[in-house]
Amino acid sequence: ETGVTQSPTHLIKTRGQQVTLRCSSQSGHNTVSWYQQALGQGPQFIFQYYREEENGRGNFPPRFSGLQFPNYSSELNVNALELDDSALYLCASSLRTPSTDTQYFGPGTRLTVL
């Protein structure tokens, strides 16, 4: 069984640029959630994808967007990067059933915006 993987591990961008982060969900999982974790803070929910459709969104502007593919992997896209977007971005996958939806986290992508 393969766990959640994320790429790249870290990257540096400049203000105004666009970035795409990738996540491969754990084998058998159908749901992917994205979180932003600023330094010294807990993870903050960005949005969730279930069966390729957005299924819940946190308090993030539209320049944060995502996709989920038929193999349930996912992308997080951020346009017009701002300095405050510097953070660790976590992906979590889960298998949604009536009885459980435990989320399994990836190692994260560290984004630095200069």
Add this chain to the structure above:
Amino acid sequence: AQRVTQPEKLLSVFKGAPVELKCNYSYSGSPELFWYVQYSRQRLQLLLRHISRESIKGFTADLNKGETSFHLKKPFAQEEDSAMYYCALSGRGSQGNLIFGKGTKLSVKP
């Protein structure tokens, strides 16, 4: 407002001492409560959730709806318990949207 509060940023105890990591929440409805742990250089992982009522690695947590608390406890701390601990909640029917606290760093000294 939905919120999770962990009042302690850092908690330092000696090996063998009892540990209590505090978590208070604000939520209108019936939330599910979780504790996640992140050991050094490892990913965030679920430690326990209140609906399973399990004891994991000697840790327990009881949901107190009257005090809106979900404190994490262990009677005898071990050095390997040193980690970052996050309390989180999810609203029933929220499709797993987790709201996290800011975390408490537990340091267990020999």
